Amino acid sequence: MSRAQERPEGTVSVDGQKKVAIVTGAARGLGKSIALALLEAGYRIVASDVARSLPESLRAPAGTGPLVHAVTDLADPGTGHELVELALATFGRCDAVVNNAGVGGPGVELSATTDAQLAAVLEINLLGAARLCREAIPHLRRSGQGRIINIGSLFADHPAPDGAAYSMSKAALAALSRCIAVEEGRHGITANTVAPGYMLTEMHEEEAAMQAQRQGVPIEEYMAQLRSTVPLQRHGTGCDVAGAVLWLLSDGAAYVSGQTIPVNGGLVLS
Structure with missing residues (x-):
């Protein structure tokens, strides 16, 4: 029996319609694992990535309708609107956003980091995610069970040398989750951060x-x-992170909001 068969139907549908999730950075790494897990659980997916092709494991289901691929760059200010409009045009709704897309940064000390390098990291890791959340929120409100999950990092709170741009972007992303949780709770929207380790x-x-x-x-x-x-x-593996994401999307986590969920094998204890 697959995980999709094991999950109660109510956790992936609203008023008889399958829920729709936007997943960014879906072509590889954690994003691919998250998109696959959501497909298996019964979600319909808008899979966004700068890559012009998806792995075969994600392309295969497209013929049956549960997934649409969007070639996008989150550094483009219009991308958030584009993704939400695609979800509405293809599936008629938007119930969840998983902001996974990210870049690692220049790998140099802050004193040697240029304005352009800082801006490049913040545009994708923070501003792209914030814009997508902003565009999706009106539709997440209508869902009645809206969910936002931002994929942060261990390094948001435990920075390493030569990683200032990345760490600050992920710390701000966690703050974004908390702000949305406070503002949108009355509309039934939860917002959380999943913080992977190694x-x-x-x-x-x-x-x-x-x-x-x-x-x-x-x-x-x-x-x-x-x-x-x-x-x-x-x-850790993509399945480890996808499991945390699925839980936060589920009815079982309906009262969890504004939190950072560490997925780090016990490396850092909160």
């Missing part, structure tokens, strides 16, 4: 390769060092 994604591997080179150690050794600091002794 996740086995392409972006993490690229960053780890850079750090390993700086330290003069093989990438395998550096990755093993990271795992040794995690109580569960492993990297």
Whole structure:
């Protein structure tokens, strides 16, 4: 039995209609895992990414109707409106937003970071997410069960050297979740942040390769060092994050709002 079959029907439908979620950064990494999990659970998906193609695992269901792919750049101020309009035109509603798209930043100290580098990170990691939330909120209100989930980071509260732009963007993203929770609670909308730790994604591997080179150690050794600091002794996976997202979207988390949910294997204890 699949997870979709196990989940109560009421958690993925409103008035007999399947819920619709917008997922950004859906072509790879955590976004791909989140989109797949939502499809399996019965959601209809607007899958947004700068990539012009999706992995086969996401393309296959498109013929049966539950997923539409949007090639977008969240640095474009009009993207949020475009995605919401696509959800309405394709599926007639918008019930959830998962802001997953993000970039890692220049990887240099703040003193060496340019205005352009700061702006590039904030445009996608923060402003793109804020604009999408703003455009979606009127429709999430109509849903009556609107959900916003922003994918943050361990590094929002526990920054590492050479990561100021990334850390500040993710810290502000968590603040955005709390602001929306306070403002929109009376409309039945919840807003939360999922904060992954060391996740086995392409972006993490690229960053780890850079750090390993700086330290003069093989990438395998550096990755093993990271795992040794995690109580569960492993990297996280997209399924780990997708599980937290599914819970926050479910009826079981209907009274959870304005919170940051760590998914870090016990690396940091709140």
